[in-house]
Amino acid sequence: MDSDKRRLLAAIGESMVRMASRYGIPASDMNHAALTTAVVELLRREETDAVKAFYSTGYALALRLAEMLRQDGVAAADIARLHRLPQSIEESANFASSQDLLVELKEILSSLISRSGYPSDPNAGLANVISSLCSWEGDHHKVAPSSAPKTQKRYDxxxxxxxxxxxxxxxxxxxxxxxxxxxxxxxxxxxxxxxxxxxxxxxxxxxxxxxxxxxxxxxxxxxxxxxxxxxxxxxxxxxxxxxxxxxxxxxxxxxxxxxxxxVEGENFGTVVEAQRLNSSQMQALAIQLAKIHTLPLNEAHPDLQRSHIDMELAGGSMTEGLSNYLERWIRLWRSTGLENSPTIEATLNWLRANIPGVEDAAVLVHGDYALHNIMMQGDEISGVLDWEMSHLGNPAEDISGLLASFSNEEDAEEFMRFYIEAGGRPITVFEREYCNIFRYFMLYVVTLESQLRFYSLPDVHIEFLVLGSYIQHPAQRMAQAIEDAEKAKSHQ
CATH class of the missing domain: 3.30.200.20 (Phosphorylase Kinase; domain 1)
Known part of the structure; x- marks a missing residue:
């Protein structure tokens, strides 16, 4: 990289950090966050050595995985394809060509994992390799720009x-x-x-x-x-x-x-940051969520029949509702046409194999019950927004996402006490941990697609760049979340 160019970009980044500190710019300010993200991305794209080192590490892990599968006599075509790839990227390679090799390596890894039998395979070595791959992918992630999606004409x-x-x-x-x-x-x-x-x-x-x-x-x-x-x-x-x-x-x-x-009031959070609530606000939040989860669903009501809620699942179990919603997100992931991800392949295998068995009837779930979708006036909730992801499922889906925004476990315990007092169903530790993994998967899809929008469409807001930069959050936490869920499952 040209040393002068690097120094200029680094100077911009350092100056922005100082400005944020001097003028008290909050972390949730999208304009400042977008500028910071753009500078970091420009610097990263010039560091081809980092991409090359990352590729070599991933290739070594792929060889370990391939050796395990060869012994079981599966994935011969993928293993042959892996061996046709170079073990390392040439020193003279630029960023674009390095990215092409990296994308192909991740595609092979995804296919290998899908054929590995994980997580039902008792091979501890396999689980360790997949955990290492999840951490590897979370360390360095970039979506290669693809062809722009079709858009409709803009209207007045x-x-x-x-x-x-x-x-x-x-x-x-x-x-x-x-x-x-x-x-x-x-x-x-x-x-x-x-x-x-x-x-x-x-x-x-x-x-x-x-x-x-x-x-x-x-x-x-x-x-x-x-x-x-x-x-x-x-x-x-x-x-x-x-x-x-x-x-x-x-x-x-x-x-x-x-x-x-x-709806009058204010949000107590954004998609990237949440304020701490006082006890009265937390109680109001819990009462409202319990009201949603215990709302009687009249299958014959014309508005419910014309809504996007799949009423054929009414009367079915929470297990069936959660499984149905998982398959919907898997279809969404497959339909994006985005790059392959060994982390996601491993996660989907685990999620399908470990759906919590809860025979209670499925309830109405908001799907994104988070502080950025809650309007409050003082200590009262004035409105719950954005119901496009609502469905019939397990209340743990809403609860796990909300509790993740709380600053400590004491707040989470207080919320659950209020929720149960309001008529909500207690959820197990395993249900919460399972839904955390599901949430990471959904966040992975959302942030990945956000990046694609920013790089593919000329008229999207810079907020998409900022949200897309958070893809490392679910990628880096997936392996640990699965480990936590396995521990919770063993103590059930």
């Missing part, structure tokens, strides 16, 4: 909102949109805050959630299904935004979207 969203509102007639006849604010984030749906002036001069604070039109593995549920679920939840007393109307006229407006009233 304020005009769409205005024409849709007027079509509702009544007080909204002749209504005018006087202000719009488009929020960043959201993988399948985008959120816009807008103020609408009705014919009587009243100002309505509203929120629109629309399909993005981006073709990605994380397919999201039909926005119409989310609207009907919100109506059912609102009628059932769950703290959600009041649904106003659903716009289905794609021909006129370009996309489907739903409109709700704006």
């Amino acid at each position: 969203f304020p005009q769409m909102l205005e024409s849709s509102a007027r079509a509702q007639a009544g007080a909204f006849e002749g209504a005018q949109v006087v202000e719009t604010t488009r929020l960043t984030g959201g993988f399948t749906n985008e959120t816009t805050l807008f103020k609408l002036a009705d014919k009587n001069g009243r100002i309505w604070d509203l929120v629109a959630r629309a399909n993005t039109g981006l073709v990605f593995g994380i397919d999201g549920r039909d926005i119409a299904g989310e609207f009907h679920l919100l109506r059912y939840l609102y009628q059932g007393g769950v703290s959600v935004a009041e649904p106003m109307w659903l716009e289905r006229n794609v021909e006129r407006d370009g996309t489907k979207f739903l409109v709700t009233r704006k």
Whole structure:
């Protein structure tokens, strides 16, 4: 690498750290985090020696794995392909060619793991190699840019909102949109805050959630299904935004979207950082989650029938619900067409083989019950947002993700006490550890796809770059999480 270029990039990074310290810029500030991430990535791309060393380590692990499988007489084609790869990358190789070799090595490793029999194989040596591969992959991760996904035509969203509102007639006849604010984030749906002036001069604070039109593995549920679920939840007393109307006229407006009233309050967390709650706030959070998990589900209700919840699972067990949701995420992972991952192959084998056996009936699960999706006013919850990932499953799915954001185990124990007092079902340590691994897998998919969006699409927000940089978090923790879950399982 050119020494002057490296010094300049390093100087930018060092200056940004000093500015953050001097002006108290929080870690959750996406602009500052994106700049930091970009500088680190530019520096990393110039360090081809690090890529070469990483490749050599991975190749050595692949040889160990191949030797074990050869003895069992499986994966002959993959082993032959491995031996056709060089054991090390030439000194003269650049970053791009080194990445190509690395991608092929990871593809072979993924295939080897899928044929290895893990985790049912009792070979302790195999488990050790796979654990080492998980740690290896977490140390250095990069998504090679691929072809850009197809996008739909961009439309004049304020005009769409205005024409849709007027079509509702009544007080909204002749209504005018006087202000719009488009929020960043959201993988399948985008959120816009807008103020609408009705014919009587009243100002309505509203929120629109629309399909993005981006073709990605994380397919999201039909926005119409989310609207009907919100109506059912609102009628059932769950703290959600009041649904106003659903716009289905794609021909006129370009996309489907739903409109709700704006929920007042503030978030107590972001996707990367969470504040500590006081005891009253924690109790409110637990009571609300217990209400969601114990909500009666009337299978005959028209809104539930038209929602995205698979009501064919109603009456089935939590094991069946969790298994169904896992298979959905596996299909999403396969459909992305992204690079292979030995870490993910090992994780999926483990998850399928160890689904907690719970015969209690599956309950409504939010799917992302985290502080960045909770609006609070003081010590009360004013709204639970973003229900696109909700499904029927095990309440441990929501609980494990939420507890992971707490700063200590004492807070987690206090939350669980409040939750059980509110009627929630106690969960075992193994259920919690299992769902932690499942959560890491989902986070891996989300962050990987976030990186792909940033590198493939010219008009996405820099937040995708920041979120994508967190892929090392699940990758580095997967092996330890599986070890923790195995310990919990042995003590059941």
